Amino acid sequence: MHDVGALSRTAFLIVSATMVVGVFTLIMVAVALFTLLERRLSAWIQDRLGPNRVGPQGILQPVADGLKNLLKEETYPAQASRIYFLLAPMLSITPALITFAVVPFAAPLPTPWGLVEMVIADLPIGILYILALTSLGVYGIVMAGWSSNNKYAFLGGLRASAQMVSYEVGLGLSLIPVFMLAGNVTLTQVVWTQQEELGLWLALPLGLAFFLFVISAFAETNRLPFDLAEAESELITGYHTEYSSMKFSMFFIAEYSNVLTASALMATLFLGGWDIPFWQGDDMRVVAPGVVQGALPAWWKTLLTLGVFAGKTVFFVFLFMWVRWTVPRFRYDQVMHLGWKVMLPTALAYITLVGTSMLVLDALDVPFGLRYGLFLTAVNLVAAIVFLWLLDRDRVIGGATYRRLPRTALRREPPLVTAGEGVVLPNDGT
Amino acid sequence: MSDLLWWVFASLAIGGGLGMVTRKNPIASLLFLVLTFFSLAALYVLLGAHFIAAIQVIVYAGAIMVLFLFVIMLLNLGHDYRPDVRGGAWIVAGFATAGLTGWLLTRVLTTEGAVVAQGGELEIAAAVREWNAVGAIALPLFRDYLVPFELTSVLLLVAIIGAVLLAKRRV
């Protein structure tokens, strides 16, 4: 126990305000850079160069884009509902930006005025807050699609909202094993569980939940392979077809900040947050204002953990982009099928499995620690193998119909047409 | 601070409710109602019910109202809406009734409810300290109210079946 001293009320306000501004700025800058990163990454994947003319390595390209968007003409569709058309991007970006508030991004920082927790608001309901806000994000998209008075936009909006509502279920359910292990819903507690109590990143004992969470997060952020809402080949650009200039960029910012938040959440929930692996020096936890349990906080530790956290987050952002440029888009019915008939039952089954395992372990008097985690890892390994085996039978997410047909059907010769007989074409699945 | 916030969110809630009742466009009504729900969630936080606040947003703002929005857009009631507010005497009657209801309910709630018991705040605070915000609700829910809780699951199942049956064109 180290009593570093709690912040005074005034200091708390000042620190909070500073942190809000700081995090907001950081996110905006990061989002701007992510746009560049995505373009360079796609270019790299596709063996191109990508934007590299504005500034060194095109580093100033986001600035140029921003300026261009600000200066572009604002267009309004003729029959659009003006108020809702304006409201839509705001409703879209606001939840995206404020979701980050509950994510702890570094170890507590000792200051002369007291201990500062590196989280904007450590709400007692923690991750429920995130779920609540992501569920609000759908309003912006639906409103955008509807108020544009454009059927592509409308279809995009409908698709997006249905998809988000569907995958929210999977998202929420994939988090329940995490809560069960952590015994709380606050993110600091989740981080502490991985750091000290279990000594194991939850991606290992809860690998399947991690997998489901990642898929759901992809769907929630409308990223490929789930970007049905803005499927260019079908719907132009979906719900923001009619948007231009800054309102268009607001949707973009919302999307990338969602990606950022989702990545940060994956890092926090499953990869130990700001925890540096195999090192006890950062195992600290604020049990009361100003009171720290575990290692002694220090400013360099805070910096170090922040860096580690940033690294993990950027890794997931990279994963998002990597997937986007490699995996093709699902068909809409496949998306719904996957959400309701695969994710939901799997998540429920997994919750049952984890719950049972925990009850068994508790009954066997296994102390909550590494052995506990390893046992769960073993269980999870089996479950993951079973799940993947089920998934990989061309039945669940099989891409096209012909894959379900017997192999011989593909090699069958066209039947001979004799006189008086109707022409029977072989069903070759095309 | 929290008093000020209370007044802010209370006025937002009332304003949202008023807007919901008076706006002619269903989408506008809906957004005002979402505003009210959001304000209510904030009020719940101020009243110390964090978990309720969270599920208020998740369930009401995030699920039920999205469903409403969906239906409004599906039936295309938002664009070519016909005004549906009843005229003259009905408005007077409606708001007079509303006032009367509010007044009577206020009398009931403030004279009977508030003075019956006290100290629930402290009790809840103790429970939250021991079990944290979710556990404080979860424990009595799964211990004392287990049967009603299970019954709600049956209710939801029935509702699912009913909704599917009703909404399908051909069963």
Add this chain to the structure above:
Amino acid sequence: MLTRSLVLSAILFGLGVAGVVVRRNAIILFMCIELMLNAVNLAFVALSRAAGIEGQIFVFFVMTVAAAEAAVGLAIIISIFRHAETVDMKNFNLLRW
């Protein structure tokens, strides 16, 4: 804050009542009912500060019921709309005599 919240709950309930009396759009009627439910929820939460956690548990149940009700109710409205091409309650007076 408790008494204030109770008064606020009564006011919101009254607004819901006014909406039910004044509006004819079935969906808005429905939303007014949701508003009334929420007013009751607020009263529950406020009273839980006086009487303990049970108030919040009841809110939980109310929300479950509200969700079920919304699902079924909206399905009914959709089938009504399919049948009559409108959701204006003035066209649904089959209950008359």
Add this chain to the structure above:
Amino acid sequence: MEHAGFRPVLLGLIVLLPLAGFVINGAVALLAPARKRIVTWAGPGVLALAFALALVNFFGMLGVELEQAIVRDYWSWMPVGNLEVAAALQLDQLSMLMTLIVTGVSFVIHVYSVGYMGDDPGYARYFAYLNLFVFFMLVLVLGANFPVMFVGWEGVGLCSYLLIGFWFRDREKADAGKKAFIVNRIGDLGFMVAMLLLFTNLGSLDFEEVFRAAPATLAYGGALVTTITLFLFLGATGKSAQIPLYIWLPDAMAGPTPVSALIHAATMVTAGVYMVARTGVLFALAPVSMIVVAGIGALTALFAATIGLAQYDIKKVLAYSTVSQLGYMFLAVGVGAFGTGMFHLMTHAFFKALLFRGSGAVIHAVHGAFHHTHKEWDPQDMRNMGGLRHYLPLTWIVMWIGTLAISGVWPFAGFFSKDEIIWQAAARAVGPFAPWFTAFWAMAIAAAVLTAFYMTRLMIMTFHGEIRCGAAECTHLHEVPAVMSLPLVVLAGLSTVGGWVNMPHAIAELPVLGWLPSAEWIHAWLEPAVRPAEAILGPRLGALNEAAPLGGGEAFWAAVAFALAVVVIGVGSSVVLRWKYRPALESLEPVGLKKVLYRKWYVDEAYETLIVRPVVATSRALWRLVDEALIDNVLVNGAGYTSRAFGWAGSRLQTGQLNTYAFAVVLGALILLGFMLL
């Protein structure tokens, strides 16, 4: 209750067999009316079986001294309060005799019907009705309590209605059916009232209970028992066509002739006699009722005979003759000679069935002839007949046998039964009512003379003298087929020897007749059944007046009656042969007394004027004033208008608008809340 020496064999089956026949024939009538072969076998077949069963029971019973009726309880039918009515059948000597008559005569008539109705499209329906009738008749005679008997009583009435109106497309026939039904209802009302009175006073409706309790409970000659018996007798007059309710029976001849023979001569109409005999205990307790019964019987016998004198319709003559003979039976039971009444019932069943079927054969033949030549003449009018003996010799012979039997010529059946009635009326003329009995005796003798005359007239007009039906038609006259003639012969035989079973001692003891069955067998047979009634009557009556009223014994008066009958027949034949008749269409209305008789003493017209018209007028007034104006308009419609007015007012509140309803609900809630608070 079981008797040591005798167990009834399949008693219920006797009743059920005709019901089965009804079901089979009814099904055929509904589903396949053309399948006549099934009906031909099923209809008479069930009756043959039933008759055989009745015979088995009879012979079983013959050697046993059965002191009490055997009652078979099948199930509890009406357990209401302290009333416990069982669906029960009862077998004693009285019902055994009736069962034999009913099944036997029915069987013969069923066989006859196969020929008579063979060409009718409603063949199956006819047999269904006929079987149903037999079922109900058996329920009537075998019922062990008043309600069961009443079921049979009503059932036979229903079947009578169905069969009279069998050719319901003919308005006149349908009307005759309705008349029979309605007139019977009046009598049935009497039966029901009597039943209710019995229940209120004796607390039971079982024959056994009632007859055991009645002598102790009901005062001899008291008003109550007199009322009960008079109401019972009202029922009997309806069913058995006595004054004043006899008017339906002549009209009932509209039905098919075998029906007239079976229902309206042999069985159903005797139900009243049977009922009086069955409830003999009650009648014995009410001397006034006995006088009424005897008086009505004697009066009916004479009255109907006078009408019979002037009728031209052959079946009408027989119908009035039936009414007259039924009057004899009531005279017999009225003077307390129940056995004698039953005896005449039996012999009458034989010879009246024979006469009716003989007339049926005549009508069949004449109708066929007229039908052949498309002559629109009435085949039942005797003025259109004459000289038929050349064409229908068998019918002629058997009809004469019947005539002799009904006229009371020795040794035919009617002689024994009728003379016994006459003698009993005279012999019982002791005690306070002696003058009455003497008068009845005189009326009976007069009626006997008239009977002999009108029957002679019928025979002469039909079979003798010149042929009036036309030369062309004569060639088409044919004797009946075997299936019809065989029953005739059987019945003729029975009409001849049927009376011998109950030969009076006075005759049976003549040395020449020593080989005949034991004398007064019927009396001996029925003795246990009528013993309770006799036990009441006997002491009060004292010794019979063997010589009454003008001296001479039973044998003497029998000889006198025989002589009278022979003289009347002989003189009558020669007189009637000399009368000239013209076919019905050319005949003039009779004049004078003859017209009065032809018009049946204007009784129908009097009823029409005195009863039917006032009733109809009153009904019409009630209909217009009470029913239409008061009940329909003021009460029913008024109530309707009132509630509709209230409903209209209330419906103004029902706008169908959801908001309004919600508003009302909220207001109501607010009012409640306000009451609770303020």
